[in-house]
Amino acid sequence: MNPLTSPLLADLYQFTMLQTYLEQDMEETAVFELFVRKLPPGRNFMVAAGLEQVIEFLENLRFSPEELDWLATRFPPHVITYLEQFRFYGDIHAMPEGTIFFPNEPILRITAKMPQAQLVESRIINLMHFETLIASKAARSVLVAPDKLLVDFGMRRAHGAEAGLLAARASYLAGFSGTATVLAGTLFDIPLFGTMAHSFIQAHQNESDAFEHFARSHPNNTVLLIDTYDTEAAAHKVVTLARNLKADKINIQGIRLDSGDLAEHAKNVRQILDEGGLHQTTIFASGNLDEYKLHTLLSAHAPIDGFGIGTALDISIDAPSLDCAYKLQEYAGKPRRKRSEGKATWPGRKQVYRQYAGDGCMARDIVALEDDDPQQGESLIQPFMRSGKRLHPKLSLQELRSQALINYQHLPAAMTALDPAPGYPVTISSALRAMADQLDKERLLHDRESLRKL
């Protein structure tokens, strides 16, 4: 059982409910939508991501004999028979990856027979939640430092293997320059970056020897880590080394700072390098960075050319989860509404329309019913899968990234800042409100009826 593709990566109740759906012949079409209930603290907008992983998951969804054997120890034979033939034959509508979005706007819609649409809930949320979380975090660094090299350094403290991989993907999609995670480069064709570890320096008796050994192994890609003992002293060693290596046509491309006052060290080191004639040697910084520290460093005119951002990015440290939900909005042709306290949903199949101001900036969004509720603006939700088949050729991650960068250009200026911006207007259409009211009324009548019968 491969945890990344196994349909058993699901909550137990998906199978428990499946059994009842089958026994009650509840195989009508169900419509589920995935949305976020509210903006996480410190975010002015979110960036949709993870759709490609959802499509791949649903395209390949099937039960192995081993998985069926395990299920057979807990579920009756008719459930196992159903699952033997299980394929996802539903539709996906969604916002393309890289789309900017807001609370209560569906970013994904699954339309399928109830047992199919229900069974896939847990993994769909798991994939969309995480990549959207990371893309939304990464976008902030991209907007703060649009001209800098930004590299994902976070895999080691990401929550497991898939988190490390998908954080690399989501941050690159959101505009990062690349990642240090080799497998992410391999699987997603993301540019790879890397320098050296402190252990490499420590393993040498002499820091200068460590620098020279590394430079001779990597004459075209020498980035030296200079903070293991004394940063400025190490910068002087780099200048001396560069002089000695000139005859062998080896250039020191860059140095990395990883501790202490990065602005102060960067200024000192830039001066030492420049005085040593190393004007082309770049300065790369890392060490507990996030978009706020980037902003501070750039405001202080720290001469830093690139940043490695790790833990804060890969776990979205200031807001490590989104309050998202995958909710039933229609079943058997009838709109549905959950009324739980504080968790009521907008019923029906929905479209999100985006309107732009004269200067090209996003002006407002309207959440409306998909049918018979026409609105002005760009339709953000598009079809991606029909009857279990992908509708468009897969876009490269580079293409998605380019589109995300274009999308940012339409953000109102206040929303590109790190500080909280005034709320972006998202309107619920009057037809959608009327439908919700109508459902509440019907529910009330129905409840009175039921109570009378008790």
Next chain:
Amino acid sequence: MNPLTSPLLADLYQFTMLQTYLEQDMEETAVFELFVRKLPPGRNFMVAAGLEQVIEFLENLRFSPEELDWLATRFPPHVITYLEQFRFYGDIHAMPEGTIFFPNEPILRITAKMPQAQLVESRIINLMHFETLIASKAARSVLVAPDKLLVDFGMRRAHGAEAGLLAARASYLAGFSGTATVLAGTLFDIPLFGTMAHSFIQAHQNESDAFEHFARSHPNNTVLLIDTYDTEAAAHKVVTLARNLKADKINIQGIRLDSGDLAEHAKNVRQILDEGGLHQTTIFASGNLDEYKLHTLLSAHAPIDGFGIGTALDISIDAPSLDCAYKLQEYAGKPRRKRSEGKATWPGRKQVYRQYAGDGCMARDIVALEDDDPQQGESLIQPFMRSGKRLHPKLSLQELRSQALINYQHLPAAMTALDPAPGYPVTISSALRAMADQLDKERLLHDRESLRKL
């Protein structure tokens, strides 16, 4: 390439350094230790976890032809030749999973030839960091509610598939009762729990029908979700249903609350159930719970028998990362010390000794050198792998869990509370301090020597 086992799930610099190690014949024995620099906010202790996954990773570590082909596009042939035969032949010393530990105490030590010990760094941190993070979070709920059913509900908002799986494992190891994640039950033999989703209720025109259909499908395991529309009204429906199902020998085992004021609803629902004769029907609660909310509910004597804890657990929401590091402490028989600002390490191979007070409570820990630095107390670090081979038969997760629960009994009372306890005393032995001082002195002399040569 399977992301969960691929050696390419590593930072690029691991391979870059490997190349230089090989070219410089730096294949002496290296000793790396994994430790946490400081307690995360809101924690009085940490619980070690993830060792079994590290052992499995190292036992099975090898490069596939596909992985070697990819590496050959970036690294010279001698590196590929080396990796073709790559196996991990090193040693592991570690604290057993479930051990309570504190900052600066190594929880894992890798002793291997430098290229091997370095190459595995990223994934070892990735595995140990996450499971330790979650076990340390889960322990708090276990200590707050030792007599309640505690179920991991968090997979959907965990950071990817492996996080969902390993959060189920780590929380069970730390004393949870089980998980909702089917695959975690399958792979780790963790008890599974589940109820039903709101969509199941919504898909029925009538809540009572939904309850009855579910009960008839699952006569031995009926837990009904009653907050979709009106919690107390639904509780009355449950009473009526139970009466109607009695003839068919179907009992309603429990109900679940998922929104609103859980203490208030639980009291009302308990009364309704009791008045309806359903004294045996249990109340299970979920919905954005964490150990603080559990404490509040238990203090209010809310009649709740079990809790589903999701997002807060699976991402350790109040402290979603640990400041941990995997650092070189010895190379070629010589102790090593990193001196970066704010990130200095304790050199050498270390043992942690734990001393207990007369009442059995943990009294203090001593971090000492493994050799020639004897201390009183229990040795927490034990050998687990020698020359790439596992030393002990794998313990079941149940056995690890039982040991963790025993370990909690030795915690001083203040440390079992949610509030911050006085710091637990962790002493660095005088021999270890002396070694660190000696290394600093040698470094200084060496630096002066180098500067004189410049």
